[in-house]
Each structure stands twice: as structure tokens, then as C-alpha cells.
Amino acid sequence: MRLGDIVKRLDLKIESDTENMDNEIISGYCSDLLSDVMGNVRKGSIWVTLQTHKNVLAVAALTDVAAILITGGAHPDQDMLSKAEDEGIPVLSTSISSFEIVGRLYEMGIRGMRRGD
Amino acid sequence: METREFNVDLHIHTALSPCASGEMTPEEIVGRALEKELSIIGITDHNSAGNVGAVWESAKGTKLVVIPGMEVETREEIHVICLFNTLNAALEMQEFVYTHLPSIPNKPDIFGEQVLFESSAKKKTCERMLLTSTALPVEEVVSKVKKMDGIYIFAHVDRPSYSIISQLLFIPENLQDAAVEISPKANPQEVKEKYPSVRKMAMIKSSDAHRPTDIGTGGTIICMKEPGFRFLQEVLTGKQNNNIIFK
Numbered sequence: 484m485r486l487g488d489i490v491k492r493l494d495l496k497i498e499s500d501t502e503n504m505d506n507e508i509i510s511g512y513c514s515d516l517l518s519d520v521m522g523n524v525r526k527g528s529i530w531v532t533l534q535t536h537k538n539v540l541a542v543a544a545l546t547d548v549a550a551i552l553i554t555g556g557a558h559p560d561q562d563m564l565s566k567a568e569d570e571g572i573p574v575l576s577t578s579i580s581s582f583e584i585v586g587r588l589y590e591m592g593i594r595g596m597r598r599g600d
Numbered sequence: 601m602e603t604r605e606f607n608v609d610l611h612i613h614t615a616l617s618p619c620a621s622g623e624m625t626p627e628e629i630v631g632r633a634l635e636k637e638l639s640i641i642g643i644t645d646h647n648s649a650g651n652v653g654a655v656w657e658s659a660k661g662t663k664l665v666v667i668p669g670m671e672v673e674t675r676e677e678i679h680v681i682c683l684f685n686t687l688n689a690a691l692e693m694q695e696f697v698y699t700h701l702p703s704i705p706n707k708p709d710i711f712g713e714q715v716l717f718e719s720s721a722k723k724k725t726c727e728r729m730l731l732t733s734t735a736l737p738v739e740e741v742v743s744k745v746k747k748m749d750g751i752y753i754f755a756h757v758d759r760p761s762y763s764i765i766s767q768l769l770f771i772p773e774n775l776q777d778a779a780v781e782i783s784p785k786a787n788p789q790e791v792k793e794k795y796p797s798v799r800k801m802a803m804i805k806s807s808d809a810h811r812p813t814d815i816g817t818g819g820t821i822i823c824m825k826e827p828g829f830r831f832l833q834e835v836l837t838g839k840q841n842n843n844i845i846f847k
Contacts, residue, residue, distance in 0.1 A: 517768060
């Protein structure tokens with residue numbers, strides 16, 4: 484599914500300048516533990532988290548996620564956004580909870596495939 | 601510069617931390633510290649400096665130097681030891697931390713009692729839950745400590761939780777101008793090999809004492825001119841580890 488369509492339908496805020504809205508989202512992953520994401524997230528996923536530290540981008544870049552979605556009303560700081568631009572990874576946000584947004588992504592047809600599934 | 605060796609333990613909890621034993625009273629802590637021939641102790645309860653004053657009082661008349669501090673839990677669930685030159689500074693930090701802590705009351709039968717000592721005879725309970733994350737990102741905690749000219753040390757970085765490494769996978773460069781703490785049983789060389797981002801930082805061991813018998817088990821000696829806060833600060837923000845010895 485095209486990232487831009489997800490952003491529109493779920494009314495997500497685009498936090499980063501990088502507008503790779505044509506990125507194809509092939510699966511989703513929800514976790515706030517960076518080590519867990521590093522081990523499990525599939526390339527091309529949308530990563531749902533409430534973490535906003537810039538190290539999130541280091542993990543995202545290493546694992547080739549297609550987008551990061553920050554939940555619960557949290558917002559990435561400038562450090563995180565600068566790194567996002569450097570890496571070319573779109574960062575989005577929503578005020579609703581991880582659980583709720585994952586539910587809505589699932590309803591749209593996004594499944595939680597992990598690397599190796 | 602002529603330096604002497606001082607036994608230090610910069611991470612000690614009192615009965616204010618719900619996870620610490622009720623035996624961690626000011627008198628007990630000072631007594632044990634002197635027994636273990638510690639020169640400097642850091643009093644670092646979770647998100648609070650409420651008992652620092654009482655421990656300081658108990659140490660009056662002895663040679664023990666009590667450093668006011670606390671162990672702040674950041675938004676990312678990282679534990680940061682924050683130490684200050686004065687009790688007032690630690691209390692100022694406490695107020696700052698309290699405004700970013702959720703207002704949840706403690707449940708003593710699940711988490712343990714949080715005992716505040718106003719004096720050795722007078723005690724009361726701290727109602728607000730201290731064993732939880734503040735809403736403060738780690739950079740904000742560090743920035744506040746720096747502004748107050750305090751010392752910050754990333755606690756127990758070798759542990760699988762509540763460590764900056766477990767939570768962020770590595771220490772970002774902008775946070776490397778400080779010290780890391782490892783557990784008493786950890787091997788400093790192994791930790792440095794495993795985690796490249798700690799290599800340029802001062803490394804100490806602390807007991808993270810929750811019970812009286814834990815006090816002083818960190819086995820760290822710091823070489824300084826005098827056992828004072830500013831000398832400590834120099835060593836802990838320096839890039840070399842030659843002033844730090846592990847027993």
C-alpha cells in the first residue's frame with residue numbers, strides 16, 4: 484500500500500520534510516524496544532512507536548523501514564528529524580495510541596510480517 | 601598534582617526508593633559506609649532527593665562526604681545518576697523532575713514503602729509513585745544537570761534493562777562527555793569491547809545499594825587531590841580512566 488494513501492486515510496501528520504509518499508508499505512511492526520525492532524522488523528515496513536529519540540533513526544536506517552509512525556501525541560525533536568532527512572525516511576505522527584492506530588492499519592490491510600516470517 | 605586514593609560509592613538508595621529495604625535508614629547507610637571505609641557516597645533515590653538531607657545530617661562529624669543526588673528515569677526508561685554540589689541544587693532538580701512525573705499514588709504492598717526521614721526519629725511516607733518514568737527525554741535530563749553544573753552518569757549500562765545501551769543501543773556522541781557506571785560484577789574490558797560508544801567515557805562501578813550489605817560493593821577508587829565534588833566532576837567528565845581504579 485502506498486504511504487501517501489495511509490497518511491491521508493488515517494489523517495497522519497507528516498513531521499519530516501522528506502516526502503517519500505510513494506514509498507510502498509508492505510507490512511507493519513509495533514514495538515518501543517529498539518533491540519526488538521532491530522531483530523524483527525521487515526524491510527519496507529511502517530514502524531509504529533512512541534519512542535522519539537534520534538537513535539530510532541539509526542535502527543530504521545539499518546533495517547530499511549519505509550516509514551516511522553510516532554504515536555500518542557508524541558513528536559520527534561529536531562535531532563530526530565534532521566537524521567530522518569539525512570536517511571530519507573519519512574516520519575509521521577498521530578495523537579492516538581499505538582494500539583488504536585495499529586488496529587486501523589490492520590483494517591486497511593496492513594499485516595504484521597516480521598523479517599523471517 | 602599530588603593525588604590520594606578515595607573509596608567511592610556513588611549510587612546508593614535509601615528507604616525512600618520503594619524497591620530498597622526499610623533498613624536503608626540514614627544511620628545504617630552512614631554506619632555501613634564508614635565500616636567499608638568509603639570516603640564518598642552518592643545518595644540516589646529514584647526521581648527524588650528527599651532523604652539526602654537526613655543522610656547528610658547523620659554523616660556530620662564523620663569524615664564521610666555525602667553527595668546529594670538522585671537516579672532519574674527518563675522517558676526512554678533510562679536510569680541516569682545525577683549528582684550535585686549542594687543539597688539545594690539536588691532539591692531544585694527534584695522539583696523539576698516532580699513536574700514531569702505522572703501523579704500516580706504508590707501502592708506499598710506491590711512496590712514497597714517510600715519512607716521519608718525528616719530526622720532520625722521522625723519519618724513519613726512519600727505518597728507519589730517514584731518508581732516510574734518521567735516524561736523527560738534523556739537529552740533534557742542531561743541538559744538540565746549540565747545547566748546546574750552537576751554530574752551525570754549513565755547507570756548500570758551493562759544491564760539488560762533501564763540502561764542507556766539497552767534502551768538506545770548505543771550512547772550518542774553528544775552524550776559522551778560524562779561517565780558510565782557498570783555493575784559490581786561486570787568486567788570493564790568486556791563492556792568496552794561489547795559497546796564501542798562507552799570507550800571514550802570515564803567508567804566506574806557502583807553498588808546500586810538497595811540493602812545495607814550492598815553498600816561499598818562497587819569497589820571503585822578515585823584518585824583526587826581532595827574528596828570533593830569539583831574534583832570528582834573533573835575525573836568523571838575527563839576522557840581518561842587513569843584516575844579510576846577497580847579493586
